[in-house]
Amino acid sequence: MSTTLTDGIRVTVEAVFLEEHSDPEDGRYAFAYQVTIENEGLSRVQLRRRHWLITDGNGRLQEVTGDGVVGQQPILDAGEKHQYSSGSVLPTPYGTMEGSYEMHEAGGRIFEAKIPRFALQVPGTLQ
Numbered sequence: 001m002s003t004t005l006t007d008g009i010r011v012t013v014e015a016v017f018l019e020e021h022s023d024p025e026d027g028r029y030a031f032a033y034q035v036t037i038e039n040e041g042l043s044r045v046q047l048r049r050r051h052w053l054i055t056d057g058n059g060r061l062q063e064v065t066g067d068g069v070v071g072q073q074p075i076l077d078a079g080e081k082h083q084y085s086s087g088s089v090l091p092t093p094y095g096t097m098e099g100s101y102e103m104h105e106a107g108g109r110i111f112e113a114k115i116p117r118f119a120l121q122v123p124g125t126l127q
Contacts, residue, residue: 002116008041009103009113017122018087027091031120034085035069037101037113039076046075047082049102052115057092069101093122 021030074082098117
């Protein structure tokens with residue numbers, strides 16, 4: 001589990017290997033991850049965009065950007081949290097993900113909430 005706190009927004013991520021959706025002989029390793037976004041600040045915020053950096057075990061970097069998360073742009077009042085699950089497929093048994101969310105405060109301020117780097121790793125695999 002990886003956690004970071006940026007401007008009152010705590011992002012926690014936990015990843016698991018999906019053996020049943022993977023095919024190592026074909027270079028396909030599937031992972032699921034659950035993200036919890038908590039507003040520990042005082043202002044209402046809305047998550048508008050995401051920016052992911054996905055690095056496989058060969059060092060190949062893939063950048064993913066887009067609106068919201070899994071089709072949503074959640075609004076979080078102070079003290080609220082939002083959880084969602086998603087996934088990624090790598091050609092290697094190990095990789096990492098990290099990134100940021102573009103957050104908009106009710107007062108108009110826009111900031112980036114950091115998504116901590118976390119490992120996508122087949123159990124028993126050395127990094």
